[in-house]
Amino acid sequence: MGIVKISDALHDDVRKTSAVMERSINSQAEFWMKVGRLAEQNPKLTYDQIIELEMRSQNVSSVRLVSE
Numbered sequence: 001m002g003i004v005k006i007s008d009a010l011h012d013d014v015r016k017t018s019a020v021m022e023r024s025i026n027s028q029a030e031f032w033m034k035v036g037r038l039a040e041q042n043p044k045l046t047y048d049q050i051i052e053l054e055m056r057s058q059n060v061s062s063v064r065l066v067s068e
């Protein structure tokens with residue numbers, strides 16, 4: 001495991017978000033980095049499509065909610 005230096009402001013955002021998402025600070029940062037990398041590699045995909053593909057790659061079925 002290596003050390004990644006980030007700004008205090010970004011670290012604060014990661015810390016707050018990790019509490020809401022019930023992830024460790026490191027897990028939240030890793031999630032954001034992974035999604036960001038996938039978004040750069042697949043610029044035509046939306047966030048939802050990226051998450052859906054990752055869920056499928058782990059054989060997790062997703063639940064679609066209808067808001068109307």
